[in-house]
Amino acid sequence: MILSCRDIHKSFGGIRAIDGCTFTVEKKRITAIIGPNGSGKTTMFNVISKLIKPDSGTIDFNGRDVTGLKDYELARLGISRTFQDVKLFQNLTIREHLQIAMSDSNEKLLSSIIKGKNRDSQNIQEVMDLVGLDKTFDTYATDLSYGQRKLLDLAIAIAKPHSLLMLDEPVAGVNPRLRSSIKEILRELNSRGESILLIEHDMNFVMDLVDHIFVMDAGRVIAEGAPQEIQNNPCVLEAYLGGSEEESECWK
């Protein structure tokens, strides 16, 4: 077990975005959180990565209670994540993005001035090859297409030292060809022993990719299991097809 969230609650004003969410993620597996839009998947990611403070609940990462840490402290412990809406530094180049990602702390001011630019091009080339982003390193993030930005975002998350990779809708809005190539990248990463937690609202994408699925609806996990179990679970269909909450069997 690498990550465990217990009984997380989080409300925004009157909206209960997360309402008693509990799940655990196993090492070296690909785990997916699926669920309809607005079910709280992204909010859970933000809670885990400390961008949002939960109202209650605890989080363990690598056997350590990380509930009280700051966002950047947790990141240094080894969580790497992407955002649903790709977040990049618009005035920096691909090389600069990846260099920032690879160095795992704040640069020391003095040594940084004296040494000047660092150029570990080899590591950069490796991640670029892995995600299949074929662009010169000096390309600015703003000059990339959406698909390329998505790949750079993934490359950054991979380049950052980590033991858990958290991807928020890694294939949202990308064309079918890129979808399948991203799927292959994730398989490749997993075969190298990476632990991956990803969010996806399209059930079909995860079926032949992941080891374990958590289904979220209305801020909590309503079902979990291997992909086949989830596919045949009536509660999941209920959540996706939008049955009325009171009638559902799943709310007990």
Added chain:
Amino acid sequence: MIFSAYQTHIFILIFIYIILVVSLNLALGYTGLLNLGHVAFFGIGAYTSALLALEGLTYIAAMIAAGLFASVFGYLLVIATDRLRGDYLAMATLGFSFVVYSLLLNLRDVTRGAMGIPGIPKPTILDFTIRTNDQYLIFVLLVCAISVFIMYRIVNSPFGKLLEATRDNAVCLRVLGKNTLSLKYKAMMISAFFAGISGSLYAHYITFIDPTSFYISELILVLTIVIVGGLGSIKGSIVATALIIYIPEVLRMLDLPSSVLGPARQAIYAVILITILMIRPKGLFGKVDLE
């Protein structure tokens, strides 16, 4: 000498302002720290250096102390304003420059208030006292070159890239494990340090300072130069400083009566700023958009 006395004077001001403008650009342009209080650092540096030198401290020590003391205020400014955004941040940093202005005016026991501080000694460096303006020009050129070189190294180093990343997307940088608050502190302190150095050079050149030397009109001038030159461009800041500080010289050649000189200068600054914002919103050499 090659230059007329007046030209020498203008060049000295240009080099002093280059340090001030580049240091503002480091915070505002490179790190994205909106700061309408930058001139306060300049004033703090000028007063610190003048008062310490009058107490008998050697010039170089007084100048470094000026930078360090301004840095302390840079640190305090980040503490006070870190949670603010947008208009509130603008108001708070502007407020900071008012606070410093009124401290300079009202802490009469230390600053002599509105009477200002006369008789600030010319710098003495290793037994050599700078007396003529030609000598001072060489001295400020040297300090300016060193300061700009250091700031240039900073913004082009891996640390500098973290500053730019903080400006572009602080949240994204934090999830990569970087402490953006500490980066902001460092950026603002470096920025304030060099503004303080620049204030010291100014005080010991003019030899008389009072609180009005560090007020709103100076602030507008410095902001104009940074924006005209371009956010996030040291080259732009240098070129724009030279251009804009040189304007009074051009006006002087036109032989205008002195009563219209001041207003004419302000009007020209405004025209330049508006023209630049219309035809080149990113400034002469800038790459970063104004938000």
